[in-house]
Each structure stands twice: as structure tokens, then as C-alpha cells.
Amino acid sequence: MTELKLDTPWQRALEQIKTWARVNSPWAIHYNSGSCNGCDIEILATLTPRYDLERFGIKLQGSPRHADILICTGPVSLQSRDRLRRIYEQMPDPKFVVAVGSCGISGGAFQGCYNVVGSIGEVIPVDAYVPGCPPRPEAIIYGVVALLQSLQKKPAAPAQPVE
């Protein structure tokens, strides 16, 4: 894989513009890998007039190929595992994953169940975890905004292939 040379002023300016666009208007996609819908409802509630995530420039849309952020919920069920990996691979670099809910962290109430992998981090690399069962919409917004603020500080590195 060729290394991107970030030394020239032209390259640096381009990186800054890309980061600015990525941070100020990320496009998100949502996937439910087996959750009880509690977290998904709270994610949908962030779009509604009371919490209004779109004022941060975050747009929830349909295809993985257009997305910067994957907001994922649920303890990964065995049926969902391969599909989740495929969705992650379909997203263009640089991409970020936010795991919402206790199920995504450790399996939540379903730890040890036979059809459940457990943590989303075992299937795809995760950048931010938002704990709660389910987390409030304010907590989800905080998690996503914290991720975006951390992006502002450094340019994104090329993503490593998933093992």
C-alpha cells in the first residue's frame, strides 16, 4: 500500500479541507446487529425535533458506500456477523464505528447466549462506545460529537484491513 506523503503544503491543505468536511458533515449509516430495538429507537429519536442530530450536520442515510460513520447496536447474532463485516468492508475509507448500547460493549443482558457473539469490537474495530441500556439520546449525541472532535485533532490514518 503506497504511503500518503503529507509533507507538501498542498497536501496538508487538502487534508485539512477533507477533515473539515468529514467532521462538519459526516454521513452516518445505522445497522442493528441483533438488538432489542431500545437503542435503535433512541437513535431514531435523535433525529426528531426534540434532539435533532441534523443540526450537527450528521445525516442518516441508506447505503454503506456513502457513509463515514457506522452506528451499530446489538450483541452480534451469528446470522448478522458476516453481514456486519460485509457492511464494514463496503464503507469507503476513512470510516468510523460507534457502538451504541451495553450489548455492543459486552453482550449486555445476553452474555453467554448461544446465538450471540457478544461485543461488536470482536467483529469490526470500534472507535467509540456509548454505554447504557439504552443510552439516552443526549448520550448518543455526546458520543458521536466526541468522536468528531477527536477527528479534528489529527488527520485520519488509512484503515487497517480487518483480520
Added chain:
Amino acid sequence: MELETALQSAETLLQPLAVEIKRPEPERVDVYITLENLKPAVQTLVDAHWGYLAAITGVDKPAPAVAGAAPDGDVEVLYTFANGGALATLRVRAPYTDAQIPTICDIIPAATLFERELIEMLGVDCIGTPDRGHLILPDEWPEGVYPLRKSFTGLNQE
């Protein structure tokens, strides 16, 4: 229909086919029948418009384990019909050695989803059921492993 009238009418309808009839709770009547009488019993209830099929439940009843022998026991299948507040349950037993029951999908087409779940979770074959596909287990689930049997303790490969 009044609760007691409904329960009485179910008892009268199923009396000729039943091995035993019990009243475990005020609104329930349990009818124990043999495998051959399952379809006639279901047909009787459907012809009399006695309620609708509420659920098909499978209960695993393993026999006490014997060292070195394969797990033995039977699966009891409960067909619950609901008519207003009254519940009539038909109970049949299918032994592990010959775990087959006749399907009721030709009488009640909506039962196919319940039967699919019974087949994959408890390993009871419903002879003649139109669809045997996995309802809730994943595609890669190994054959012959039935999660709701007491002998299942988890997939050991991961």
C-alpha cells in the same frame, strides 16, 4: 361465549378422542391425546369454530441420564386454542427415538411458522409440513443440534 360454556363445549367435542381431560386452572382445559388422534381433534375444533390456534409449545422432558447411553426422553407438544377467555390445550408426546408428529398445516395453514420453530428448536419432525426452512436459527447452524433440548449446553466451536 361464557367461560364455563366454552370450556364445557371443548370437553364435549374432544371427549371421544381424549385419553385424559384435566382442568389445571380456572380458564384452561388440558386434553391428553395420542398421536393418531391429533389431526381428528384439531379438525373437530376447527369445524366447530372453537376459537383460533394461539400457540404450539414444545417442552423437553429428558429421561434421567444413563452413563454411556445416548440421551433419552420425550418432547411434549402443546397445541393451545383460545376462544374468548377459555384456553383448550391438546397435549401429545413424541419420544426422542421416534420424534415425529403429523402436521396440522393442511387444516390450519397459519401453523407453518409455529411448526418450523418446533422442528428446528426441539428436533420434532412434523410430517408433511410445507416449509422446513430455519425460522430463527442462522443458516450455518449445524444439523441435528437442537438448542431447546436440555442436553444442549452451547455451541462448542466458535
Added chain:
Amino acid sequence: MENPESPQKFVVPIGPQHPALKEPAHFEFSVDGEIVTGASVRLGYVHRGIEKAAEARNYPQGLYLVERVCGICSHVHALSFALGTEKLAKVVAPPRAQAIRVLTSELERLHSHMLWLGVAAHEGGFDTLFMYSWRDRETVMDLLEQMTGNRVNYSINIIGGVKQDVSDEIKTAILKGMDFLEGRMTHYLTVVTTDETFLGRTRDVGVMTREQAETLGPVGPTARASGVPIDVRVDSPYAGYVDFPVNLIVDDGCDLLARFVVRIKEMQESIRLIREILDHLPEGELAVRVPRRIPENEIIQRVEAPRGELFYYMKSNGTDMPERVKIRTPSLCNWASVINLAPGYKLADMPMILAGIDPCFSCNDR
């Protein structure tokens, strides 16, 4: 993607990741031009093995597990489990607890139907109604949070009663919320029954006649919108519904519009019932003691979830863990109606027909 059986038809696969619903499922529609000729659905993406897990947890732990079968109707699952365990142990919760349980059930019905209204309108492209109904839903979420401490998964049930009491401040807040929502319900009913564009999308779409409904076996508002008068709260009242009866809401429209109307009218009925409960809340304690080990017994408990009849079969074996917990959720019964109704309508009507039965995949798969 060619369907090998008949090369002229085309199969459209949708899911498990799709922008329509928030839950994963895989649909395949065989289409001939724009008209759907066959539909099939692959469930199982949300199967977590809850029935098996309940056998390895004791009853109070099972209560927390079963709440998370579904986030939208979590209270009715916990209610059914608690009522079932109380039946197994042959105890009865005190009247105040039963009334608070019914109060929470009706608040849950309100929030669930409003959620559905928004999602179904979103499927039909009517995003304004989606935003309005979810904004109004926040009123109910605030009331639930005030009463129970959480917006979703409000575990107010314990085996033997309830955990939290309803104080006078909460009563005043709920009554104020109900006044606001009553006006909104009238508005939604007017919008749904008179807006020409909306009527064009819902009238005579997804028709299921009464005879078909009696054969296919749906439950809940889907059946009531085709004239079938089944409702567990009326047929076999449980918990506080014995003291606070509910009126049966039935509509003969048989189409998608009737399903909308039935649910909005149910919300109006819930508002009336909540007011009545708060006026006549019985005094008393909140819970009774239930022994840790439940003697051998088996029961069936049915409860009316927002989507229909929820069926629990529970068997105890003398220890502190249940022997078998069987959960039959209403969405499982409603599937047959969609699969059989879909052929003959355009592909673009599919999301709305699917949303009309209020599918809950996490309830289905457990």
C-alpha cells in the same frame, strides 16, 4: 438476479441492512414489472436464544432478561413474566400494584402506537407526520421517565408487584400530558382520514377480509381492523383490567386505512383509561413477598401487547430457575397475513403494507 424457476420474473432482495426499518430482516419479492407476485421473508437476524437463557437465570434475573426481548413493548413482556410467576407461586399482587401495572401498560401502548404512526408515515413518504408524532411521543417518554426512571426498558415490575409508586406530582403531570395528547389524537385522526394523498396510499391497500383474517390468524389491531373482535384485555382481563375495563375498538375497513384508524382510536381509549385509573387509584401496598423457590406448576398467561396477543407458557420445577419459558409474540401470528396479502400490489406499496402490521422482528426472533 434471475429467478431460475420462471425467467420472466425478477426477484428483488431487500435487507438485512436497509433504510426502511430499523431492524434486520431479509425480504425477497418476486416481481413481474411493478406488481409483486410472491413474497418471502428470512427472519432470525435478531435471535439471541432468550428462551434457553431464561432457564439458566433465576426468576428476578429472568425478569430483566425478558424485558429486553423488545425495547418497544418491554413492559408487557415483564408484566407477563411477573404475572406468570405469581400464578406459578399462587400469589396475587395487591390492587394498587395491579393498577400501576395497567397504567404503565397503557402509557406504553400510547408510545408504541405513536412510534408506529411515525414509522408507517415515514414509509409512505409522509415525513411531517413522522416528525410531529415523534415530537408528541416525547411527552409520553417524559412521563414514563418521571414515573419509572428510564425512557425505555422501564422495569417497574417485580415478582409480586411494582417498584415505584405514583405520587401526586406525577399524577398531575400525567393528567396534563393527557390533555395535550387528546388534542393531538383528534388532529391525527382528522389527518389520516381526510388527507387526500395519504388516503390514496392507504385506502384499499393491503385488504384482508374478515374470512381471510379468520383463516390466517392475525391478532391485535391487525385483526381488529378487519372486523375480528379479539382483545385479551376484554376476553380474559388480567391485572388491573378487571377493575378498569376497556372498550373494544373494531373497524370494518379491512384495509391499511382501517389499521391506522384502529390504532389512533385505541390511543384515545388509552387516554380515557389512564384518566380513569388516576382518578380511582386504589390505596395499599406495592408488593407481596414471593418465595425464592417456586413449587412445581405450569401456567399459561396471555397479555395484550400493543401489537396483539402475547402468549407465555411457564413451567416451574421447584427450584429458583424456571424449567421452561415459552414466548409466542404477536408479530409471529401477523406474518402469515402479510405474506399472503402482498401479491397483487405494487412493489412501492410493500413497505407500507409491511408497516401496517407493526412488525417487531426482535419480538419474533427472541
